[in-house]
Amino acid sequence: MREMEHVKKNPDAKLIRLGVGDTTQPIPHTTTSVMSQYAQALATIEGYSGYGAEQGNKWWCMACGGWCSGGVWRGVVGAVVVYWCVVAGAVVELRKAIAKTIYKDRGITSDEIFISDGAQCDISRLQAYVDSSVIIGQASKFQEQTGKYNNIVYMSSGPENNFFPDLSNTPRTDIIFFCSPNNPTGYAASRRELEQLVEFAKINGSIIIFDSVYATYISDDSPRSIFEIPGAKEVAIEVSSFSKLAGFTGVRLGWTVVPKDLCYSSGFPVINDYDRIACTCFSGASNLAQAGGLACLSPQGYKALQSTIDYYMKNAEMLADTFKSFGLKVYGGQNVPYLWVHFPGSKSWDIFNQILEKTHILTVPGRGFGNKGEEFIRVSAFAPRDSIYEASMRLTNYFSETTPKKLLMKLP
Template identity: 55%
Template sequence: MLPILLPTPQEENTAYKTQVSRNANIAKLEAGYLFPEIARRRAEHSQKYPDAQVISLGTGNTTEPIPEVITSAMAKKAHALSTLEGYSGYGAEQGEKLLRASIASTFYDNLGIVEDEIFVSDGAKCDISRLQVVFGSNVTMAVQDPSYPAYVDLSVIMGQTGQYQKDVEKFRNIEYMRCTPENDIIFFCSPNNPTGSAATREQLTQLVQFAKENGSIIVYDSAYAMYMSDDNPRSIFEIPGAKEIAIETSSFSKYAGFTGVRLGWTVVPKQLLFSDGFPVAKDFNRIVCTCFNGASNISQAGGLACLAPTGLKAMREVIGYYKKNAEIIVETFESLGFKVYGGKNAPFVWVHFPGRSSWDVFSEILEKTHVVTMPGSGFGPGGEGFVRVSAFGHRKNVLEACERFKQLYNI
């Protein structure tokens, strides 16, 4: 009988490795992306407290059903695909002509934006990635601080930044909205995620003027524009001269509950040119055609239904539901003596906990109330000392969470 040879400890730890080097830019990223990290901590909490009713007011994931006038249009399109007359395969990478025209007339009426400047996609987040490919690695990025984490992470992955500096919690070679003349690309979100604040017309006019004077390009994220209550611009193209220096990206996710359906768009005006005079839209179109086969024809049917009069009415009703949730959350924290921002022009409430670590407050709220929020520092160093509370949730859960907040902080 042959002896059984057991592997040595060294052999057990040896795994086959390819000769392909890891992308050094991805290796710069310090930790997991914020939202999966929150999901991981929530899962750990649920294991620790299996009987607790955990309420999520953390990620910006919508909770209310998509209006039937919209889903019925998608169902009709899906059923038509099972017939010879209704079947369609690949569509235009830029999106269906009728949908592009409808987006132009609904959101950019009288702003000079035409349908062939609109690129329909599978969501604003995906378009932000494609825009980074267009810009390449030899540019300097500026972001609001705090800001949506994807702006920074994608800049890192594209090689636009240096190493992470732990002492200041920032990456080298990325401007955290100091807006100095060396900035090439400026990411700007209004109404803002995570703070919920909205830029005024005067502020956006100054931003456009700055970009023009310094030859920069603004990537304007308007994903929450329909939540605006104040008389602030809903599009960067409301500002004179913006078509020469700005791109705008938006989404149906937070308007119609399309977080899982995936449908968005990006506007790249013909007047926007690189330093050599080449149109930015042509390069973006090339990237779209190379990396993308177009948004789902079923989701585009839903998008068309969203922009019909009945669809717009239904979307506004859902948005009103979330805005009421935000009002309840704001009133709760204000009654407890906290300084609160946002909640009026966006579905996010930004609560200040001065002198405290955002992650410590996040952990305290989760441990003692079983409510998931978002640590402000996860959106950038400027978010330290804040917690973001999302208004995306069922009303009964929002009310219950607010009662738990009152029990925790009503001293």
């Protein structure tokens, strides 16, 4: 709304969008050419694959080892059953490639990896727990004032606790959603902190859903996967994606790791349930996207995507320098391609509006992420380099000229 209003009011202003974390740089040719060839091959008998029926003997559902004859309406299960085992060419290979490339030395095997159409979708499937809880009332009452549900514990993190929750004060929950590097704060949890988290989950019998979609942006020695932590395989699921890793926000591809060692208190392996849900509710990621994912993980492809990551991180550095030059405290930017900029004493929507109106730059007001974001804005570095230059210049002009008069009244 605000953006559309702004564009309407300022039809000639060149808006720079540093709001939503949307990738902007082209996908390396090594990857697009594979997808392109794969698409062409779909027009040939040899290259065509549907659910994959012609690809040999991996016809059956991993979950139920058969026709999945749960009697589900209209028999679509029959079709899906096939899928998981058979897009094969791509799925099986891609699982192997992920195990080998991303989970090398982390003890994860390819059959613990599930290809998805992006982390968002997998997280939704897992969050269904939260949503269902809300729907059936287990989350208890929604508090208008705090914007929270009573029975959902919000782990609070800000500068005062170095962006890592105080676990000694955190009540037990069944599921712990944890995102590192964190969005929006940009903080990558340290090895010691993740060890504490794993320990906490063990003691409480909780399952950690670990979101590592920004892991490849980590530049220091923070763990890139929860499975770098000993014992994590008994308490954690990891959700990740090619979106930020390889610019696949539009292509749609991701994965979820469900270790065989992860069991319910009854001793029943979670992976069996996950298989079943995946078989029933999901027909798999597009074979074109999977072909692209495979290309990304080739040595050549991986090198190419690394240079796109470097490009965004250079953007982040330039933006961070800009905000720091105004005397502001800037978080993030080191292990993620966005900043979490602190304006002590200000309201995030005010800052957001001022920046938009005066510099035509779109950011995200921190309040949108919860109460703790009230004094912050998030600034994305996903943009072409010239937009970053231009944004830095506009910000510098505005802040150096007008800050004394207007904004600095609220600044420290």
